Amino acid sequence: MPLLEVKNLKKIYTTRFGGNQVQALENVSFTVEEGEYVAIMGESGSGKTTLLNILASLDKPTSGEVLLNGRDIVEIKDRELAAFRREHLGFVFQDFNLLDTFSVQDNIFLPLVLSGKSYPEMSRRLTPIAEKLEITDILGKYPYEVSGGQKQRAAVARALIxxxxxxxxxxxxxxxxxxAAAHxxxxFSDINRSGQTILMVTHSTMAASHAGRxxxxxxxxxxxxIYRGAMSNEELYQKVSDTLTVLTTGGGGLA
Structure with a gap:
């Protein structure tokens, strides 16, 4: 059974004034296997951010199902959603979403604190992640004292812990x-090779060329x-770039 199953997802928004309806998603279906690294691309307004918000249980679809390990997250009651996200999903955002009044370490610990984990347990989990992400030396610093790349690696640590x-x-x-992006x-590729399933929304052809699909x-x-198959990052980059050209111009065909 796939880790994630998206079935016939539809999302229609009703505008505040005039009652006009805007269809953001129409019959979206796909699956993600455990251990996959999937990138989602599309022009602004294509629906990819709406899709991500639904997968993150931050928004609900008009119709359709989103199954995570067989459980339909669309049906989870609002009062249970925060705990569900903490226990099953990790989030990495473009703008890091770190709290400047917390040290880097405390930012990473935050989801575990909310889950009631003990300090020894939190510390035990953090050590190997911090070493892998090369942030051990900045754990005592505050977000405003470190670089953008270090902030994002701290955000990744918070997602993985x-x-x-x-x-x-x-x-x-x-x-x-x-x-910092290349690093x-x-x-991300190393984390995926260790078994972590990743789904990434991106505008970046370079970022997408690191994914498996x-x-x-x-x-x-x-x-x-596009499935990576035996393609190198450079070959996948070119394939993604060619597809985006077709996507934006509406010309040509796709193999």
Whole structure:
């Protein structure tokens, strides 16, 4: 059974004035296997952010199902959602979402504190993650004292420390310079190779070229997908770039 199953997902928004309806998602269906690394791409307004919000249980679809390990997260009651997110999902955001009044370590510990974990348990979990992400030396610092790349690696540590079934990343390289972005993407690949399932929404062809599969969303529907197979990052980059050209111009065909 796939880790994540998205079935016939539809989302219609009603505008505040005039009562006009806007269809953000139309009959979206796909699956993600445990251990996969999937990137989702699409133009602004394509529906990919709406899709991510629904997968994160931050929004509910008009119709359809989202099954995580067989459980339909659409049906989870509002009062249970926060605990569900902490226990099953990890989040990495473009703007880091770190609290400046907390040290880097305390920011990483926050989801475990909310879950009632003991300090020894939190410390035991953090040590190998901090070493892997190369942030051991900044744990006592505050977010405003470290670089953007270090902030994002701290945010990744916060996402991983709960041992989530699925990590959802929203434009994780969007606020980073090219060197920090490349470093983060290599870390993501290492994390995925260790068995972590990752689903990333991105505008970046470079970021998508590190994934094992790339899904393209257009006009609220799955338009195309590319499997890495035996392709190198460079070959996948070119394939993604060619697909985006077709996506934006509407010309040509897709193999």
């Amino acid at each position: 709960t041992h989530p079934q699925l990590v959802l990343a929203d434009e994780p390289t969007g606020a980073l310079d090219s060197k 983060l993407l290599h870390l 790339v899904l393209f969303i257009k006009d609220g529907m799955v338009f195309h997908q």
